[in-house]
């Protein structure tokens with residue numbers, strides 16, 4: 078009985094399973110490393126959909142590459158900063174914020190005198206920013222700006238953090254789509270006034286470094302969506318901060334454990350420099 | 355002369371700087387039963403372990419049917435069946451499953467071979483029970499069957515009658531003897547039971563403190579070379595033997611004892627009868643193996 | 658060799674270890690599923706109690722998002738790759754809407770992967786250890802190694818047959834974990850969720866986690882991916898266990914040593930995360946699925962490839978040590 082039936086059946090099943098597992102295993106390795114060659118910096122060239130071996134019937138592709146028209150920082154004379162507390166530099170011991178730190182970095186390359194306007198309001202959520210621009214009060218600033226730095230969304234998302242998991246997940250989609258439409262309206266306003274300026278949208282980092290995978294996933298999804306939205310505009314650069322902050326929270330956060338400190342702002346400024354220059 | 359099935363030459367074993375076996379050599383010929391005799395802790399099991407490849411000698415070599423254990427392990431081992439220190443079987447399966455399993459490990463063992471072995475050791479009735487519920491004696495029997503299924507030419511048994519009742523010991527002995535007689539299998543059996551060795555073996559190797567101190571046939575060992583006569587006229591016979599055969603005899607309770615070669619005995623006896631002596635009893639005087647064993651292993655001068 | 662492997666497999670089956678393991682598994686899976694179901698229901702109730710209203714209808718939200726995506730997709734100026742990513746999200750949403758599934762309801766197929774993700778560092782290795790720990794040491798402690806090693810078979814073949822049998826049983830065990838966790842949790846949740854789309858494929862590039870290259874695959878495929886990783890980890894654990902089993906005399910010390918390594922390794926990972934050597938310890942690398950879900954990594958700069966290589970090296974070294982030691986070892990029982 079054993080020799081005749083059970084043994085061959087076990088061998089057959091085990092070999093079949095081992096084959097399936099082996100191919101699944103190879104595939105897992107493939108999708109997490111398969112496109113290592115993809116450029117990580119902003120110089121990304123849109124790739125065609127051949128990077129991966131597709132599983133039958135499912136379209137998949139490496140996406141999210143930002144297509145940026147070569148910026149030329151030498152011509153940026155007027156810089157405008159808008160958005161929330163990050164834009165106004167809350168938490169920076171030196172009171173500089175990422176904008177001034179970025180300009181400092183720029184000034185190392187050339188001697189151009191740059192004019193900086195900061196209209197950020199701490200605590201702003203995306204809808205407030207959209208309303209702010211709709212007042213028309215800042216139209217002139219927008220029209221004349223060569224470079225516009227936008228930091229928004231952190232407060233939208235932060236509200237969700239303090240809810241329990243299920244609610245958070247339930248409300249996430251709603252919050253994200255509200256954010257995206259506000260962002261769209263902000264961008265539309267800016268572009269209607271100034272189609273030429275270089276824009277940059279600062280991505281979100283996770284100040285709590287929660288090990289909760291679900292929350293982490295949501296944040297990544299948020300950033301992913303923002304990045305997608307950003308990619309619709311060829312002169313809008315998305316500035317990632319998540320990765321830079323992830324393992325250095327202790328070094329980059331100020332005493333309130335929410336806003337960046339000087340070093341954190343410096344990192345953002347460097348990311349800006351890296352992406353824009 | 356028959357070829358030697360097992361040849362052990364200059365075997366030595368050191369465990370943790372302690373020399374347990376020193377230079378052990380002996381051999382077994384086809385169909386021969388060799389007793390391996392020695393007191394507790396003398397190194398019997400250690401030697402047998404090296405012979406069946408369970409542990410590696412630190413010196414010397416073992417050759418089984420012409421194949422060295424060192425260089426030709428598989429061929430050498432295919433001729434060996436053994437029980438080393440108790441019949442250890444898989445308790446969670448039946449005796450029969452155990453045998454099947456082990457049969458699978460050797461080439462060309464048929465179901466018939468298994469059944470034969472089971473019949474030989476008399477376990478037909480209980481062979482399908484779980485080994486866990488076997489008595490010690492049943493395990494010994496299945497243990498023997500296990501050692502025989504692949505028809506080895508050399509059987510190595512380490513104290514195989516442990517835990518058997520007298521009836522069992524007798525049966526066991528008869529099985530082994532029958533095997534040696536009928537199939538020509540050679541047997542190396544270790545024991546500290548002298549009577550067992552005496553009844554079962556053709557030859558004996560005595561080991562003590564890791565050295566072989568005697569290698570001889572059972573006959574040779576027990577025979578003292580002395581002959582005992584009981585005759586009607588002992589005094590007259592004594593003088594007659596002295597004059598005619600130059601034999602020095604000792605007279606004791608109507609019996610005469612003398613050192614005499616076995617070959618001369620028929621001639622002497624015939625002459626005595628012709629001279630009119632009435633012989634009521636003649637025997638080769640034997641010493642017990644036990645005495646010999648004790649004298650050999652206790653007396654440190656013999657080594 | 659086939660006969661030897663068949664023997665070893667038979668021994669493993671007759672020891673009824675698998676039944677014990679399945680029993681453990683059943684209990685754990687049931688507890689886990691019950692816990693999830695309970696937590697889910699409690700959360701819904703709580704939400705209703707707090708807000709006095711029902712959960713906002715997820716379908717409205719999804720519909721709105723869908724409209725939004727479709728209108729933007731229609732925009733001709735967006736690059737092609739962005740459009741395909743919109744397609745992907747549209748596809749995911751459409752699936753949920755069409756099948757009338759709220760994306761947050763627990764399903765059998767989301768449970769089985771979650772169970773694997775949770776179990777891969779301790780519970781599943783434990784099952785493998787139970788299966789493998791007495792493979793050699795057990796033969797020593799009940800002294801049957803003597804009848805095993807006095808056959809006309811070289812020792813390496815004996816150990817190889819044990820490894821092959823273990824390989825097969827481990828493979829089947831992983832499959833059973835998947836099947837049991839799916840079936841049992843289905844009893845609790847009543848939803849298979851077999852075709853729900855999942856996002857995966859985060860890459861680590863120059864030390865940072867990239868979410869751009871993610872792909873969308875269906876639940877059951879994702880389950881296969883996760884269980885493939887579980888399988889690999891299990892084989893590695895099996896190899897290490899086999900070595901320990903060769904090195905020690907009793908199965909209980911083998912289990913003890915391995916449990917200590919597993920649990921101690923977790924501690925090491927938390928307290929000594931900065932110590933570079935920690936990342937070369939096998940326990941630190943067991944949690945392979947986290948690379949698929951793109952979550953937090955214990956030690957900076959570890960990648961799936963790194964972890965897999967480390968584990969593979971551990972497995973190979975273990976097997977080498979095991980084989981050498983098994984061939985050399987004196988059997989003195």
Ligand SMILES: Nc1ncnc2c1ncn2[C@@H]1O[C@H](COP(=O)(O)OP(=O)(O)OP(=O)(O)O)[C@@H](O)[C@H]1O
Nearest residue numbers: 369374392393394395396397398399400401546989
């Ligand atoms: N693993 C070991 N380590 C150290 N010494 C050992 C080991 N195994 C056996 N010995 C020693 O080797 C000697 C011989 O042991 P062995 O088991 O061969 O004796 P034996 O002749 O079989 O005795 P018995 O009649 O009691 O079975 C003993 O003195 C024993 O103490």
Ligand SMILES: [Mg+2]
Nearest residue numbers: 398399439512
């Ligand atoms: Mg002994």
